[in-house]
Amino acid sequence: MSDDARLRELAKELPYEHPDEARREAVRASLLAAATRREEHPPQRWRVVAAFGAGALVAAAAVLLVVGRRDPAPAAIEHARIEASAAAALEHTVSTTASGTDEIVRVHSGKVRVAVAAVKAGDRVAIETSDGTVEGAGDYEVAVRDDKLAAVTVTAGSARVVISGQKAVFLAAGQAWHAELWTAEITPAIPAPTTAPSSAPTAPIQTTTMTPPTPTSPLPTTSSIQTPTPTPRPASPLPAVAPAMTTSVPPPVETPTPAPAVTTPTPAVAAPKAIEPTETEQHFQRGWKLLKAGKAIEASAELGLAADGEGPIAIDARYFQAEALVKAGRKTEAEKALVGFLDRATQSLRRGRAAVMLARLIAERGDTASARAWFQAAIGDGDPAVAKAAKAGLAALE
Amino acid sequence: MTSKASPSQPNLTALDGGKVVPIRRPGEPRASLSEISDEALLAACGVGESAALGALYDRHHEAMYRLVSRMLRSERAEIDDLVQTTFLEAWKSAKGYSGKGSVKSFLYGIAANTVRHHVRSAKRRREALADLPEPMHGATPDVAASHAQQVQRLGVAIERLPHALREVYVLCDLEDVPGVEAARILDVRAGTLWRRLHDARKLLREALDGGAA
Numbered sequence: 001m002s003d004d005a006r007l008r009e010l011a012k013e014l015p016y017e018h019p020d021e022a023r024r025e026a027v028r029a030s031l032l033a034a035a036t037r038r039e040e041h042p043p044q045r046w047r048v049v050a051a052f053g054a055g056a057l058v059a060a061a062a063v064l065l066v067v068g069r070r071d072p073a074p075a076a077i078e079h080a081r082i083e084a085s086a087a088a089a090l091e092h093t094v095s096t097t098a099s100g101t102d103e104i105v106r107v108h109s110g111k112v113r114v115a116v117a118a119v120k121a122g123d124r125v126a127i128e129t130s131d132g133t134v135e136g137a138g139d140y141e142v143a144v145r146d147d148k149l150a151a152v153t154v155t156a157g158s159a160r161v162v163i164s165g166q167k168a169v170f171l172a173a174g175q176a177w178h179a180e181l182w183t184a185e186i187t188p189a190i191p192a193p194t195t196a197p198s199s200a201p202t203a204p205i206q207t208t209t210m211t212p213p214t215p216t217s218p219l220p221t222t223s224s225i226q227t228p229t230p231t232p233r234p235a236s237p238l239p240a241v242a243p244a245m246t247t248s249v250p251p252p253v254e255t256p257t258p259a260p261a262v263t264t265p266t267p268a269v270a271a272p273k274a275i276e277p278t279e280t281e282q283h284f285q286r287g288w289k290l291l292k293a294g295k296a297i298e299a300s301a302e303l304g305l306a307a308d309g310e311g312p313i314a315i316d317a318r319y320f321q322a323e324a325l326v327k328a329g330r331k332t333e334a335e336k337a338l339v340g341f342l343d344r345a346t347q348s349l350r351r352g353r354a355a356v357m358l359a360r361l362i363a364e365r366g367d368t369a370s371a372r373a374w375f376q377a378a379i380g381d382g383d384p385a386v387a388k389a390a391k392a393g394l395a396a397l398e
Numbered sequence: 399m400t401s402k403a404s405p406s407q408p409n410l411t412a413l414d415g416g417k418v419v420p421i422r423r424p425g426e427p428r429a430s431l432s433e434i435s436d437e438a439l440l441a442a443c444g445v446g447e448s449a450a451l452g453a454l455y456d457r458h459h460e461a462m463y464r465l466v467s468r469m470l471r472s473e474r475a476e477i478d479d480l481v482q483t484t485f486l487e488a489w490k491s492a493k494g495y496s497g498k499g500s501v502k503s504f505l506y507g508i509a510a511n512t513v514r515h516h517v518r519s520a521k522r523r524r525e526a527l528a529d530l531p532e533p534m535h536g537a538t539p540d541v542a543a544s545h546a547q548q549v550q551r552l553g554v555a556i557e558r559l560p561h562a563l564r565e566v567y568v569l570c571d572l573e574d575v576p577g578v579e580a581a582r583i584l585d586v587r588a589g590t591l592w593r594r595l596h597d598a599r600k601l602l603r604e605a606l607d608g609g610a611a
Contacts, residue, residue, distance in 0.1 A: 007603060031482045
């Protein structure tokens with residue numbers, strides 16, 4: 001063997017990166033979210049020029065507003081849907097700023113589930129505690145204890161957790177962050193929605209107090225009026241423009257590999273300390289591994305146990321249980337699991353895929369009318385691949 | 399494509415606007431996207447199909463992780479960022495793919511560029527790291543010449559190669575990319591590539607021999 005060949009053989013023994021499943025999926029989700037954002041807002045130079053112009057116009061308008069008459073501020077628009085546990089204590093404030101709308105949910109204790117859909121640039125949605133802030137686009141759950149941030153779990157989209165004096169932690173769908181001192185349960189879990197897809201909130205929602213913007217202070221500070229650009233604010237992980245509920249992390253329908261991120265309550269990028277996973281999470285992790293190993297029957301059993309638990313992981317578990325059951329050839333049970341998932345997961349990004357799966361199962365047993373209904377339900381899915389699959393399914397039924 | 403539909407077993411493969419839409423029956427192994435070529439996936443990326451980007455990532459992420467981590471010893475998060483940037487750049491520049499060379503080579507080229515830019519921007523930090531002593535502490539004389547030590551020493555030597563030599567060595571000798579293709583990926587002339595490869599090998603041999611002596 002020549003020296004060069006020997007060198008090559010030795011060099012090939014050097015370790016290189018093999019990302020694990022959770023890491024791989026986290027990067028994938030982040031990549032797709034970034035690509036979607038880029039697609040919606042392609043970087044163009046004229047936009048920079050336009051931004052300067054717009055900034056000048058905004059500044060001029062602001063000066064006119066203050067120097068001239070003081071009209072009441074325009075009505076602030078809510079961007080987030082907030083569901084709180086019965087014991088939660090919070091204040092929900094929506095106010096107008098120079099650049100848009102600030103929607104702040106100040107949580108003192110308990111659990112809050114947040115669904116943030118499309119938020120325009122300049123607007124902001126944040127969950128605040130005495131020690132930190134959570135911002136994001138998508139679905140996430142925030143747990144607060146003693147006025148301090150205890151945990152954040154992202155089920156769709158992404159979120160950024162900032163604890164005072166610490167570096168920001170970015171979470172992708174399925175990842176969770178836990179404070180150092182974390183106990184298993186703080187407050188009873190939020191009852192999951194049980195009705196069919198609907199835009200209206202279905203879980204018990206604690207009445208939140210909304211503080212209207214004071215007519216005399218439509219703009220935050222005088223200094224912000226004098227500057228030609230809007231008041232700077234911390235950068236958001238998703239630039240608050242992507243309709244994250246539907247498009248930020250589009251799941252490819254043709255590669256129905258389940259995103260495993262939910263199986264990693266303490267992923268490397270998210271959790272500074274290892275946390276003992278809950279029973280539901282343990283079942284989910286075991287089920288996920290079995291599913292990946294091709295042991296569909298065992299996987300369906302484990303995922304079924306996880307699905308009987310609580311929280312967003314349980315809802316996802318039902319979906320993967322259905323997938324395992326399909327693989328195991330137990331199609332009737334798979335149908336049942338999919339219906340269960342669709343009933344509970346009113347906001348999940350996997351709704352479309354689940355609907356297409358269900359429609360195909362139903363079509364296989366000849367019930368074309370029901371199958372058509374489920375295909376039609378998936379036609380409007382944010383993921384173009386899912387929508388196409390639904391259309392093709394309908395065409396096949398015809 | 400023929401399509402026979404029966405009420406009980408509808409054929410779920412269909413034509414949609416003149417384009418074959420692969421549909422997978424429940425229970426079937428996922429084969430639909432695997433039937434689409436890399437080139438078609440890249441073309442789909444060019445028209446904004448994010449699912450195609452996901453499929454491209456699924457197909458090539460391991461190679462990109464391997465290449466990036468071989469070119470740049472760094473923290474995992476940084477490797478993740480570079481891999482993600484590689485695919486994002488591919489997504490952005492998919493329309494510009496000329497069809498010369500494989501899609502994998504196209505991705506290799508983007509990854510090599512991404513790493514090069516990263517190395518340049520982090521040069522000061524890299525130099526500071528290069529000043530650190532070799533991690534040879536704890537080795538006793540009788541194990542110093544062991545195979546594992548050689549591999550370790552080679553790793554350090556590769557890390558210390560100038561980036562222009564390291565990227566050539568990684569592509570040609572570790573990723574087994576043919577010279578002509580590697581030259582195209584790195585946008586250098588073939589003569590330059592061979593000279594760099596020769597220099598890299600020489601430096602690595604010297605590092606190994608020097609360590610063993």
